[in-house]
Amino acid sequence: MSHLKVVVTRNIGAAALDILNQQKGLNVVLWDSEDRVVEKDWLDANIKDAHGLLVVFTEKINEELVTKAGPNLKAVSTMSVGVDHVELPVLAKRGIKLGYTPNVLTDAVADISVMLALMASRNVGQAISIAQEGKWPGLPWSPFGFCGPQISTSSAMGLPTPRTITAGFLGFGRIARATLNRLIGFGITHALYTDSGKNTDPDEEHEKKDFSIPVTRAKDFMQVARESDIVFVLTPGGKETYHLVGEEFLQAMKSTAVLINPSRGTVVDSDALAKACREGWIWGAGVDVIEGEPNVGSDHPLIKEPRCVVLPHIGSATTETRTAMARLAAENVVAGVLGQPLPAEYPVSQ
Amino acid sequence: MSHLKVVVTRNIGAAALDILNQQKGLNVVLWDSEDRVVEKDWLDANIKDAHGLLVVFTEKINEELVTKAGPNLKAVSTMSVGVDHVELPVLAKRGIKLGYTPNVLTDAVADISVMLALMASRNVGQAISIAQEGKWPGLPWSPFGFCGPQISTSSAMGLPTPRTITAGFLGFGRIARATLNRLIGFGITHALYTDSGKNTDPDEEHEKKDFSIPVTRAKDFMQVARESDIVFVLTPGGKETYHLVGEEFLQAMKSTAVLINPSRGTVVDSDALAKACREGWIWGAGVDVIEGEPNVGSDHPLIKEPRCVVLPHIGSATTETRTAMARLAAENVVAGVLGQPLPAEYPVSQ
Incomplete structure (x- = not known):
């Protein structure tokens, strides 16, 4: 089996990255920063042929990005409960699944x-x-x-x-x-x-x-x-x-x-x-x-x-909750690229 | 029956002052300020022959003050749960009762x-x-x-x-x-x-x-x-x-x-x-x-x-609680001057 490429646009912590790294057959490509938004040049250079994409709310998931990824892309996973940054119809028409992180927060x-x-x-x-x-x-x-x-x-x-x-x-x-x-x-x-x-x-x-x-x-x-x-x-x-x-x-x-x-x-x-x-x-x-x-x-x-x-939007900011969100986001993208049911899937067709 | 004099060292709100004013036979003498500590001259001029004294924590209840009040004094009532401002032995040796406001806060x-x-x-x-x-x-x-x-x-x-x-x-x-x-x-x-x-x-x-x-x-x-x-x-x-x-x-x-x-x-x-x-x-x-x-x-x-x-000591600062404290302080001083059991009496002899 050829490697499945998963692009991760933020360092979301060791607990979550371990889930990705311990999954056999994944090629994990990480923008390794906790607090800096992924650079466009880096993302453009790395997203091609990705099977999975793990993002945070600072990334816009739109036609342009999905087109750059190409036809391999099976799943987008966001470490957030909100999906305002995701254009749902763009995913729907390509059959790309969307994972999100409800409940844990x-x-x-x-x-x-x-x-x-x-x-x-x-x-x-x-x-x-x-x-x-x-x-x-x-x-x-x-x-x-x-x-x-x-x-x-x-x-x-x-x-x-x-x-x-x-x-x-x-x-x-x-x-x-x-x-x-x-x-x-x-x-x-x-x-x-x-x-x-x-x-x-x-x-x-x-x-x-x-x-x-x-x-x-x-x-x-x-x-x-x-x-x-x-x-x-x-x-x-x-x-x-x-x-x-x-x-x-x-x-x-x-x-x-x-x-x-x-x-x-x-x-x-x-x-x-x-x-x-x-x-x-x-x-x-x-x-x-x-x-x-x-x-x-x-x-x-x-x-x-x-x-x-x-308060400057700190509602979900606890170590335990953010760790759980990051883990769930990792589990979602793994399930998505393997073609399995996502632990927390957001329906893109409504 | 002659009037019983009650000196009140702070305006503690209408709900509590009504309790005093509606009690027959009381002569209520009020330092009518919400936020200014009672002036020494005023207190010296008014405390003589008081039967009851209703205070807040800013007043020091000591030998000097009790002596100025004279032998009529039967009860001191403080609108506070703490009694650090009260010299308990001074009250104990004269048989003066002390009221305070526990529980309501x-x-x-x-x-x-x-x-x-x-x-x-x-x-x-x-x-x-x-x-x-x-x-x-x-x-x-x-x-x-x-x-x-x-x-x-x-x-x-x-x-x-x-x-x-x-x-x-x-x-x-x-x-x-x-x-x-x-x-x-x-x-x-x-x-x-x-x-x-x-x-x-x-x-x-x-x-x-x-x-x-x-x-x-x-x-x-x-x-x-x-x-x-x-x-x-x-x-x-x-x-x-x-x-x-x-x-x-x-x-x-x-x-x-x-x-x-x-x-x-x-x-x-x-x-x-x-x-x-x-x-x-x-x-x-x-x-x-x-x-x-x-x-x-x-x-x-x-x-x-x-x-x-x-926080600058606002633990009991709600309208409902401070009203309840003020009412209890008023009830304590009324009971004290009438020789009845205080609703909330602090034991001065320990």
Whole structure:
């Protein structure tokens, strides 16, 4: 059997590269850098006759690239859950399979979702600034200084009636459900969600799951705005969800509520969100993604907004999760070039 | 019946002041500021013949003050769970009762504890700085950029053996147990604790509680250092716990572990913690309290340490919790001046 050529456009770590190198019959051609995007000249020189291609989201998979690879190409594997960088019809018409890495990042992103909800409600962006800028010594204490809404409930507060706290979800796939499972430990009393047929991720299972609190499908997404104390944006990106959260949605939210976006920047209108924070339509926001990222400079309205916590897209960034993503991407490309079923295949024909 | 004089040294909000104002027979004398410490002249002029005194932690309750109040004084009520600002023997010898506000802040601090654990492990201090300083656009992506240890477990990662994650607790009172209850939703697999007889908070109940994961009392506090992936410092302050976490403890911790201190600054040696972060003995740290606070300037070793997230003591700062604390403080002083049992009395004779 002749060698099967697999081109890898990033050093994705020893655990994953070992899977490729230990597979008999593979000729692995590696762009050996962790942090530099593959150079066009290198890729052009090496992609010809490749049977498999393992990429990260910085590579554009389009007609030009696939044509350069030639007719051997059987599988493209991306180390990402998003496939926005891949032109699906180009793969579909040639019968090239696409591998991706869903599910393994569910827990890492759910962790960030809960963390951002806590940070946004507790004014942590401002609190960190005060400490970092040396303003703690002169900070006057007041009974309600820094006080935001509490996302947890307590039986110990001696309130006349128990608080109710509703977590709202735009999109109710795996990450949303993992987020809700975490929030139940904080005493969230109710969940409200909509998926509106907009959740097209083929690997999301929408089975009825038995949570220990009431979980209700909303009549429409504006009900999520009106009734939630925390709104989590956990939809796919794309045209169908573009600016789903805009001025209308944000104005309908409670003034004590927070908006959290750990999914795709395009779902939220950044200008509207900055305005909502600035004018007090909502309490605050926490985002790991922003439309147009990474071109988000220090003059971006969300960066300048003290009530908005901004992270530079680190939702899946844990050693364990990125290792699992890299391993799955390697397993996908191996299966693809061998003509076996991919462990995680994204359907290119829809 | 003659009026009972209650001196209140801070505007602690309408909900609590209403409790005092609606109580018949009270003469409420209020220092009507939310953020300014009561002036000595005002207090000297008003405290004479007070039956009750409602204070916050900025007032020192000592021989001088109690003498100025005179023999009418039956109760001091502090809107805080800590009583470091109160000289207990001074109250004990006069039979003056002390009210405080435990329990109601349990959930707010447990929320911050989990948030700090996530922030410390996920390099959030550095991530926020990059976004704030406009460095996101030029940030190179790499598979393991920003990657820290994941505090949650996942069945979806396809690992050959399931991960185990141990949460360690120095002190295992209400806040520790509320923190653990939240962490179970993240998939923590084991908890290890020590209270070493050092937990002297009279309102902590050390009943055996049935958690859904194994919870083990450690042989000694160094076992917590050696075996935990996250260490939560949730002890009282004071001499018995002074610098309990120092170089020896930190050097025994795992290099992937994080240290979280939401309780009292004096328990942790700040210089040792900064060194531990800087030299990689541990992965990182998250603290809401620092020894010597609020005198923590921008040149403090923990503020300068990128792997340490510092918050300016906002653990109990939520609207709901501070309202509950203020109400309880008001109820304590009312009960005290009326000679009734205090809803939350701190034993002054020990």
